[in-house]
Amino acid sequence: MRALFPNLPVKDFPNAVSKTTNHNGPHQMHLLPQYGYPWTWAPNRTMGFTWADLRGKRVLDVGCASGFLSFSAEAAGASEVFSFDMDSAIRQHKLPFKNGLYFSNFEEWVRQQGAWIETWKNAYWLAHSRLNSHAKVFYGDVYDITREYGQFDVTFVGSILEHLSDPIRALASISKVTRETLAITTPALHTEDPIARFVGDQDKPTVDFVFWVYSIGIYRHVLGMLGFKILNVKRPSFFYEIDKREVEATTIVAERS
Ligand SMILES: C[S@@+](CC[C@H](N)C(=O)[O-])C[C@H]1O[C@@H](n2cnc3c(N)ncnc32)[C@H](O)[C@@H]1O
Numbered sequence: 001m002r003a004l005f006p007n008l009p010v011k012d013f014p015n016a017v018s019k020t021t022n023h024n025g026p027h028q029m030h031l032l033p034q035y036g037y038p039w040t041w042a043p044n045r046t047m048g049f050t051w052a053d054l055r056g057k058r059v060l061d062v063g064c065a066s067g068f069l070s071f072s073a074e075a076a077g078a079s080e081v082f083s084f085d086m087d088s089a090i091r092q093h094k095l096p097f098k099n100g101l102y103f104s105n106f107e108e109w110v111r112q113q114g115a116w117i118e119t120w121k122n123a124y125w126l127a128h129s130r131l132n133s134h135a136k137v138f139y140g141d142v143y144d145i146t147r148e149y150g151q152f153d154v155t156f157v158g159s160i161l162e163h164l165s166d167p168i169r170a171l172a173s174i175s176k177v178t179r180e181t182l183a184i185t186t187p188a189l190h191t192e193d194p195i196a197r198f199v200g201d202q203d204k205p206t207v208d209f210v211f212w213v214y215s216i217g218i219y220r221h222v223l224g225m226l227g228f229k230i231l232n233v234k235r236p237s238f239f240y241e242i243d244k245r246e247v248e249a250t251t252i253v254a255e256r257s
Pocket residue numbers: 039041042062063064065066068069084085086087091092093120140141142143157158159160163
């Protein structure tokens with residue numbers, strides 16, 4: 001809830017947020033880097049999901065970052081939107097490169113990463129105020145999402161699973177607060193073989209933030225275990241602002257069976 005972060009300073013900047021409508025989504029948000037990470041690519045990733053389906057729904061946005069999906073859900077007519085992200089950098093996982101700060105001095109890494117994460121939260125609250133959003137926010141650990149805010153009709157899981165060392169445990173936690181529909185956007189191997197690819201590379205210490213790419217087969221089994229059935233799998237590609245390149249991200253939409 002907002003009250004959990006009552007003193008978070010929301011810096012102002014006249015052009016930090018702009019609203020547009022295009023075929024990718026109800027609006028697009030531009031945030032300058034000092035106000036948060038410019039995740040302007042998020043809208044395209046929900047192409048596997050029909051925004052019209054959100055009318056009257058209670059929506060949870062897991063790993064909301066600067067909030068694009070939350071605000072889009074609100075604009076698409078969701079009756080109530082909750083945004084969720086980590087409460088502390090301690091929650092974040094990285095690959096264990098021995099010379100990296102994360103491995104060699106975790107305390108200092110948490111301090112630096114925590115300051116960086118505050119800019120994302122700041123970006124969220126700036127957009128929240130500029131868009132006159134009514135979205136509610138809570139922070140915690142994706143592996144242990146509180147159930148005190150009840151069940152959600154639709155839960156977005158946008159580009160978080162690939163950053164976790166244990167995505168299955170995270171999905172289990174997410175499933176406990178999801179009544180109806182899960183919309184998961186993440187890289188995937190398009191095979192029914194239940195296999196995973198490890199993305200880490202010992203020669204690329206700067207790429208320490210992605211762990212696993214799972215196959216659709218794994219998702220089918222894990223979602224089945226959790227009581228969900230995959231409805232559709234889409235593979236939209238979109239322009240990734242940060243790297244200035246086209247990338248593909250799979251969206252899996254699953255419903256309670
Ligand atoms: C790449 S961003 C995705 C942003 C947005 N959902 C999108 O689709 O553009 C991943 C988000 O997951 C959050 N996250 C990572 N690990 C987490 C954890 N253990 N608990 C809660 N949130 C976590 C990060 O803080 C970050 O906001």
